[in-house]
Amino acid sequence: MDYKDTINLPKTDFPMKANLSEKEPEILKRWEGLYEKLRAQRKGKQLFVLHDGPPYANGNIHIGHALNKILKDIICKVALIEGFDVDYKPGWDCHGLPIEQQVEKELKAKKINKESIPKDEFRRLCREYASKFVSIQKEEFLRLGVLGDWENPYLTMDPKYEAQEVREIGRCLQNGVLYKGNKPVYWCIYDKTAEAEAEVEYKEKKDISIYVRFELLKQSENVLRQKLDLPDKPISIVIWTTTPWTLPANLGVMASEDIEYVVVEEDNYLLLLEKQSQYVKNKEFIASLKGKELTGLEYQHPFIERTGKIYPSEFVEAGTGTGFVHMAPGHGMEDYIVGLRYGLEPFSPVDESGRFTEEAPEFIRGLNVFEANTVIIEHLKQTGFLLKEEEILHSYPHCWRCKNPVIYRATPQWFIGVDIKSQKLHNKSIREKAIEETYNVKWVPKTGQNRMLSMLQNRPDWCISRQRFWGVPITIFYCKRCGEPLLESHIFEYVAKIFEHSPYGADEWFKKDEKELLPPDTVCKKCGSKDFVKETDILDVWFDSGSSHASVLRPRGIEKADVYLEGSDQHRGWFQASLLESIASYGEAPFKSVVTHGFTVDEKGHKMSKSQGNVISPLEIIKEYGADILRLWVISEDYTEDIKLGKSILKRLAEDYKKIRNTLRYCLGNLYDFKYEFSIAPDKLHHFDRYMYAYASKVFEELFSFYKNYQYHRFYHRLMEFVSIDLSALYFDVLKDRLYMYKNGSFERLSAQTVLYFLLKNLTILLSPVLSFTAEETYSYMKSIENHLPESIFMNEYKASDFTDEELLKDYQKLLLLRKDVLKAIEVERKNDIIKHPYEARVVIKLNEEFYKLLEKYKDYLHSFFTVSQVEIAENDGEEGEYTKLRIKVEKAKGEKCPRCWLYVETMINGVCPRCSQNI
Numbered sequence: 063m064d065y066k067d068t069i070n071l072p073k074t075d076f077p078m079k080a081n082l083s084e085k086e087p088e089i090l091k092r093w094e095g096l097y098e099k100l101r102a103q104r105k106g107k108q109l110f111v112l113h114d115g116p117p118y119a120n121g122n123i124h125i126g127h128a129l130n131k132i133l134k135d136i137i138c139k140v141a142l143i144e145g146f147d148v149d150y151k152p153g154w155d156c157h158g159l160p161i162e163q164q165v166e167k168e169l170k171a172k173k174i175n176k177e178s179i180p181k182d183e184f185r186r187l188c189r190e191y192a193s194k195f196v197s198i199q200k201e202e203f204l205r206l207g208v209l210g211d212w213e214n215p216y217l218t219m220d221p222k223y224e225a226q227e228v229r230e231i232g233r234c235l236q237n238g239v240l241y242k243g244n245k246p247v248y249w250c251i252y253d254k255t256a257e258a259e260a261e262v263e264y265k266e267k268k269d270i271s272i273y274v275r276f277e278l279l280k281q282s283e284n285v286l287r288q289k290l291d292l293p294d295k296p297i298s299i300v301i302w303t304t305t306p307w308t309l310p311a312n313l314g315v316m317a318s319e320d321i322e323y324v325v326v327e328e329d330n331y332l333l334l335l336e337k338q339s340q341y342v343k344n345k346e347f348i349a350s351l352k353g354k355e356l357t358g359l360e361y362q363h364p365f366i367e368r369t370g371k372i373y374p375s376e377f378v379e380a381g382t383g384t385g386f387v388h389m390a391p392g393h394g395m396e397d398y399i400v401g402l403r404y405g406l407e408p409f410s411p412v413d414e415s416g417r418f419t420e421e422a423p424e425f426i427r428g429l430n431v432f433e434a435n436t437v438i439i440e441h442l443k444q445t446g447f448l449l450k451e452e453e454i455l456h457s458y459p460h461c462w463r464c465k466n467p468v469i470y471r472a473t474p475q476w477f478i479g480v481d482i483k484s485q486k487l488h489n490k491s492i493r494e495k496a497i498e499e500t501y502n503v504k505w506v507p508k509t510g511q512n513r514m515l516s517m518l519q520n521r522p523d524w525c526i527s528r529q530r531f532w533g534v535p536i537t538i539f540y541c542k543r544c545g546e547p548l549l550e551s552h553i554f555e556y557v558a559k560i561f562e563h564s565p566y567g568a569d570e571w572f573k574k575d576e577k578e579l580l581p582p583d584t585v586c587k588k589c590g591s592k593d594f595v596k597e598t599d600i601l602d603v604w605f606d607s608g609s610s611h612a613s614v615l616r617p618r619g620i621e622k623a624d625v626y627l628e629g630s631d632q633h634r635g636w637f638q639a640s641l642l643e644s645i646a647s648y649g650e651a652p653f654k655s656v657v658t659h660g661f662t663v664d665e666k667g668h669k670m671s672k673s674q675g676n677v678i679s680p681l682e683i684i685k686e687y688g689a690d691i692l693r694l695w696v697i698s699e700d701y702t703e704d705i706k707l708g709k710s711i712l713k714r715l716a717e718d719y720k721k722i723r724n725t726l727r728y729c730l731g732n733l734y735d736f737k738y739e740f741s742i743a744p745d746k747l748h749h750f751d752r753y754m755y756a757y758a759s760k761v762f763e764e765l766f767s768f769y770k771n772y773q774y775h776r777f778y779h780r781l782m783e784f785v786s787i788d789l790s791a792l793y794f795d796v797l798k799d800r801l802y803m804y805k806n807g808s809f810e811r812l813s814a815q816t817v818l819y820f821l822l823k824n825l826t827i828l829l830s831p832v833l834s835f836t837a838e839e840t841y842s843y844m845k846s847i848e849n850h851l852p853e854s855i856f857m858n859e860y861k862a863s864d865f866t867d868e869e870l871l872k873d874y875q876k877l878l879l880l881r882k883d884v885l886k887a888i889e890v891e892r893k894n895d896i897i898k899h900p901y902e903a904r905v906v907i908k909l910n911e912e913f914y915k916l917l918e919k920y921k922d923y924l925h926s927f928f929t930v931s932q933v934e935i936a937e938n939d940g941e942e943g944e945y946t947k948l949r950i951k952v953e954k955a956k957g958e959k960c961p962r963c964w965l966y967v968e969t970m971i972n973g974v975c976p977r978c979s980q981n982i
């Protein structure tokens with residue numbers, strides 16, 4: 063008789079080979095409209111909002127985008143299986159310089175000058191450019207399996223969005239935190255625009271540093287001579303600078319009140335500088351005095367008809383330079399701050415392209431500041447004011463777009479004043495309130511809080527104006543006669559309405575004139591004039607994205623997002639812009655928690671770059687392996703640090719994926735004849751199944767808590783351990799004999815199947831946030847097992863099983879240790895050729911009383927548990943020892959081999975073992 067047909071082998075159409083790159087697009091089609099269906103299904107449940115930080119609509123997506131969007135998707139899907147109504151509206155950052163430059167380039171290729179076409183026409187081209195990349199990126203993000211409101215994403219160039227920004231400017235003005243000031247800001251002379259803190263990068267730069275002599279005026283010299291006994295030679299103070307080009311803008315000199323200054327004699331003059339300065343090393347001091355005695359002394363500028371004074375400053379330190387810092391309040395932040403105290407104006411004789419203006423001395427007029435450096439040094443040398451020059455390498459700010467060094471330049475700009483106390487903030491400043499709010503936010507990882515705090519403590523006012531074309535205009539009108547700006551909120555609302563109701567949105571600012579943009583009969587409150595002129599500056603793009611909470615969340619009644627998630631560089635960028643804008647406008651943070659991720663590096667830990675040739679495109683990975691492998695990669699390492707990616711890592715991930723897939727397939731294959739209704743109550747299960755039910759319940763809880771705590775790599779490691787050790791090597795292995803040999807509908811089979819379905823369903827739900835495609839695929843096979851399952855895996859919630867059996871768990875803990883030793887002993891005898899297959903083995907175990915009692919309890923099942931034919935247990939015959947020293951003997955099984963199940967038995971019935979005889 064051929065017993066093959068009487069054996070219950072697994073049956074399933076669920077393919078062993080995933081073929082993800084072909085299957086995933088089919089599943090994506092099934093997901094069309096899923097987001098909307100989910101919102102409908104969860105209506106009324108607690109809302110969970112992940113607010114998307116908008117990527118820039120420029121270029122195809124890279125691996126960093128993939129990491130970012132997949133992490134967001136995992137967070138949202140975890141919230142889904144937790145039962146929330148999940149809101150995720152993807153967005154794009156559409157304005158800004160990179161797009162403007164691309165459009166300029168395209169125009170140049172057609173020999174068209176940007177300035178020769180109307181501003182609104184140029185903006186139309188920028189809009190088209192951004193739209194093109196929004197569609198491209200949207201398709202690519204969808205391909206990753208990211209679920210969200212892709213039908214209605216938010217774009218910072220949407221008329222509605224732009225209108226809300228106009229209202230935000232109005233709110234900031236009314237809250238008293240927005241002001242126009244003439245102060246130094248980072249300025250790129252190549253891009254001809256102001257730049258934000260977040261837009262500069264510090265890089266090493268080679269410069270010439272110089273020591274320059276500033277001669278004291280006669281009356282100041284006399285003041286010193288009254289205090290000190292000095293030779294009769296002219297006295298000079300010595301300044302040190304690395305930016306000689308700022309000397310034409312010199313208006314004063316800062317000194318520290320607390321450090322000690324000395325006088326040294328050199329050639330025909332006396333030099334005054336700080337005692338620890340390198341310059342006076344090994345020189346003889348002929349006098350010394352405290353810095354505070356220098357305040358108010360006056361000097362003559364070395365090449366301009368101008369005198370300046372010495373001012374006390376907290377920014378001067380001993381050890382670097384000379385203890386005298388030359389002040390150009392128009393070209394340095396500290397210079398500006400101290401200058402403001404003493405009434406010095408932010409003087410800047412440099413135009414937008416970095417050239418010296420008419421206000422500069424003739425010998426440098428028209429030169430670019432960096433060219434002027436050497437000319438000024440040469441001039442100082444010839445006139446005898448240069449004491450020393452040396453090359454230095456220092457960290458210097460560079461433009462993050464064109465990579466050129468930036469300068470500080472004072473121009474009239476709009477600022478959000480971070481230290482202005484506002485009534486809206488109960489008389490606190492934005493800085494104070496923002497610092498306070500960091501304590502109310504959950505930071506993942508925790509270090510995020512300190513990063514944010516240290517940035518908030520040191521940041522200057524936020525310059526929000528830009529002198530460019532492609533952005534949201536700063537919609538402020540000035541009185542033509544007296545210059546007073548119009549601040550009333552209804553004016554902002556009026557403009558916002560115009561933008562909102564026009565398909566051109568903010569382009570209207572440039573299309574229409576002042577009369578068309580203002581409510582009729584607007585009058586200047588100060589002078590009564592009816593003529594106004596509009597601001598031409600546009601908003602910093604960080605204001606665009608920073609106010610996204612106001613455009614995307616608040617109008618829909620959402621005051622705070624549950625999560626903001628971006629790369630860790632965004633403490634400086636989007637997180638901070640959002641926090642400051644939200645506080646300026648609404649007095650509170652826009653997020654409850656902030657999660658940050660690191661960056662992708664290659665397998666050796668090096669940064670990915672085109673020049674290194676180690677860039678991996680997410681789209682290529684998807685083509686070769688499928689999006690689920692990419693998604694698995696995201697959780698395979700701690701994302702709060704930098705994550706490695708490369709060919710061998712992908713191979714390893716594909717192996718792990720296979721293990722997971724085989725687990726699901728094993729369950730499905732052995733459930734072909736099972737229906738959910740056949741399930742046996744947990745406490746009535748076979749003890750081995752009951753053990754797995756109780757054990758797996760605990761594992762699932764553990765996995766779920768890793769999810770909730772954003773510890774995805776811990777989820778991954780626990781999952782792989784469960785799949786390969788607890789399931790594949792133990793449960794599934796032991797179960798094979800029972801599943802294959804018992805009849806359909808027998809208790810032995812049903813008991814095992816009950817647990818297999820329990821494992822399958824929970825695993826599929828728990829895998830769905832990460833292996834979304836595979837989970838949905840598996841789920842479609844579950845529908846024939848359980849009726850009335852909702853349409854998609856994502857419509858299911860993870861429900862904790864509270865079933866447990868502590869005594870059984872403890873027993874099995876010991877049995878499992880024993881099993882390890884038994885398997886080892888079998889392996890030894892297999893190598894010795896005593897047996898060829900574990901089924902040929904009879905295991906004799908002698909053990910102490912405690913273990914003997916335990917094994918007695920499970921006597922009938924032990925041979926299955928050890929996957930052998932026979933087990934004999936006996937009490938230890940007097941020899942002492944722990945169970946590890948127990949004596950395990952493996953010998954050839956007694957009797958003959960059952961032709962159906964291959965187990966050895968001593969008695970046969972009708973040519974098979976007694977068990978098989980009942981299951982044919």
Ligand SMILES: [Zn+2]
Binds near residue numbers: 250252463464
């Ligand atoms: Zn630049």
Ligand SMILES: [Zn+2]
Binds near residue numbers: 542587589
């Ligand atoms: Zn006026």
Ligand SMILES: [Zn+2]
Binds near residue numbers: 962964974979
């Ligand atoms: Zn048999």
